[in-house]
Amino acid sequence: MTGPVVVVGDTLLDRDVEGVVNRLCPDSPVPVLDETEYVDRPGGAGLAAVFAAAQGAEVVLVTALANDAGGARLSALLASAGVQVYALPLAGATPEKIRLRARGRVLLRHDRGGPPGEPGEPTEAVLRAIGNASAVLVSDYGRGVARHPALRAALAATRAPVVWDPHPRGPAAVPGVQLATPNESEARELVPALPGATRLATASRGAQGLRRRWRAAAVAVTLGGDGALLCHTDSTPLVVPPPITAEGDTCGAGDRFAATASLALARGALVSEAVQEAVAEASAFVAGGGVASALPPPARPEVGAVSGPGSERIGVSAVAAVLADVRAAGGTVVATGGCFDLLHAGHVATLQAARRLGDCLIVCLNSDASVAGLKGPERPVVPEGDRSRLLAALGCVDAVLIFDEPTPQAALTWLRPDIWVKGGDYATGAGDTPALPEAEILRRWGGHTVVVPYLDGRSTTDMIAAARAGGQVAGPCCGASRAPEPGWSAAPAGATEGTR
Numbered sequence: 001m002t003g004p005v006v007v008v009g010d011t012l013l014d015r016d017v018e019g020v021v022n023r024l025c026p027d028s029p030v031p032v033l034d035e036t037e038y039v040d041r042p043g044g045a046g047l048a049a050v051f052a053a054a055q056g057a058e059v060v061l062v063t064a065l066a067n068d069a070g071g072a073r074l075s076a077l078l079a080s081a082g083v084q085v086y087a088l089p090l091a092g093a094t095p096e097k098i099r100l101r102a103r104g105r106v107l108l109r110h111d112r113g114g115p116p117g118e119p120g121e122p123t124e125a126v127l128r129a130i131g132n133a134s135a136v137l138v139s140d141y142g143r144g145v146a147r148h149p150a151l152r153a154a155l156a157a158t159r160a161p162v163v164w165d166p167h168p169r170g171p172a173a174v175p176g177v178q179l180a181t182p183n184e185s186e187a188r189e190l191v192p193a194l195p196g197a198t199r200l201a202t203a204s205r206g207a208q209g210l211r212r213r214w215r216a217a218a219v220a221v222t223l224g225g226d227g228a229l230l231c232h233t234d235s236t237p238l239v240v241p242p243p244i245t246a247e248g249d250t251c252g253a254g255d256r257f258a259a260t261a262s263l264a265l266a267r268g269a270l271v272s273e274a275v276q277e278a279v280a281e282a283s284a285f286v287a288g289g290g291v292a293s294a295l296p297p298p299a300r301p302e303v304g305a306v307s308g309p310g311s312e313r314i315g316v317s318a319v320a321a322v323l324a325d326v327r328a329a330g331g332t333v334v335a336t337g338g339c340f341d342l343l344h345a346g347h348v349a350t351l352q353a354a355r356r357l358g359d360c361l362i363v364c365l366n367s368d369a370s371v372a373g374l375k376g377p378e379r380p381v382v383p384e385g386d387r388s389r390l391l392a393a394l395g396c397v398d399a400v401l402i403f404d405e406p407t408p409q410a411a412l413t414w415l416r417p418d419i420w421v422k423g424g425d426y427a428t429g430a431g432d433t434p435a436l437p438e439a440e441i442l443r444r445w446g447g448h449t450v451v452v453p454y455l456d457g458r459s460t461t462d463m464i465a466a467a468r469a470g471g472q473v474a475g476p477c478c479g480a481s482r483a484p485e486p487g488w489s490a491a492p493a494g495a496t497e498g499t500r
Helices: 045-054 069-080 124-131 149-157 184-192 199-214 253-266 271-287 316-328 345-355 368-375 384-392 411-417 437-444 460-468
Strands: 004-008 011-024 031-044 059-066 084-092 096-102 106-111 135-141 162-165 219-221 228-231 238-240 333-338 361-368 400-405 419-424 448-452
Touching: 004 045, 004 124, 004 253, 004 271, 011 045, 011 059, 011 069, 011 238, 031 069, 031 096, 045 059, 045 069, 045 135, 045 253, 045 419, 059 069, 059 124, 059 162, 069 184, 069 316, 084 124, 084 228, 084 411, 096 271, 124 238, 135 253, 162 253, 184 199, 184 253, 199 219, 199 228, 219 253, 219 271, 228 271, 228 460, 238 271, 253 271, 316 333, 316 361, 316 400, 333 411, 345 361, 345 448, 361 368, 384 400, 400 411, 419 437, 437 448
Parallel strands: 004 059, 004 135, 011 096, 059 084, 135 162, 333 361, 333 419, 361 400, 419 448
Antiparallel strands: 011 031, 096 106, 219 228, 228 238
């Protein structure tokens, strides 16, 4: 592979709710599910991207994320799975699929999120990612990403092999894809069967019809536990049986098939070889317990449930409201981040300077677990509830988002700020490449990173050390508000963090 595997499509939030049924509802003859646990995971194109990343590939996901709690949760799940998310803005709510289960069986699926929202415009970074891919998988779930004209133009122009996993409500594949992978019911819906035709004849008719209609090099119709049927010429189709008999939960098997075929084509495999590998992998996936067993442990649920004064400006809902208002007015979203353990005058100066760069300031705050992982078990000194309330009380801070990971990558992917600010002594290194790791993430949506000066002599680490030694802390008292020095200016990224 000479580039990443790029997955393009609609991402959903899937939740499996496990419970027990011991009684019927008293007001209607339906079972009552007592919830015992739940598991969130990316669905749709997000699930295909996670599968590809779990097989060791560098994976870029081009999708659309909404400014809501579901979008924030998806960002965290995808980041923890090692997927690089290039997110388009999404109008409306995150689509969610909730499966209510008891004893391993699905009782009911509850879908929410409303009609599909309109994905925003892709940036140049998104289009470059498609152009530089080693393979592209279009995982269409009928919600609009695969229909976007700019993305379709980029898909038609790329030299990488394109695998198209279609949806009946989605658009036609772009001409020239190397492999399309409809399942049996999708093929029948797209190419109606002849009366009395056998199953294989119906699959073959669908594959050949779609191959000609879409001008695809090959079409593989997946047949569930019976493997797949591949048509890549007008000759006799190739039937690929599974190497093992697999029974179990088939949710996600189609995504596993398409992801595996894409990775094989990226390595230079023939289409027939890619389909055989995909059938074997999908069969093993179902036999091994399905999606519940195949995914890495999910990221923790949203952290930072804070109550008390100022809590209305803390958390995903508060941040989403600020983002909606500012973006509706065409404003500039500014964000910064750090531990902010023992808030001091240097922090306040940085925050005030950051707020002046735009129309709102979102502070991404490391959770207690994140701080302990970065700085050791004796930190933080101040718990996240107090730290977040202190920040939210500042007039220059519009909202606070607590994140649980070592870095704010997932939070930034969801926020998509126009400007990311770090406080530091802004001594730059050689070359033009920014040293801040956040700079690469900001480029995905055309954002910018800047550094602003902080007040000399203010360090949380030094203050804690001095307090523990029984000494005096130099400089203004903690939390003192002081404006930045006159004449400050945004500096190039690459400085030492000033929010220690």
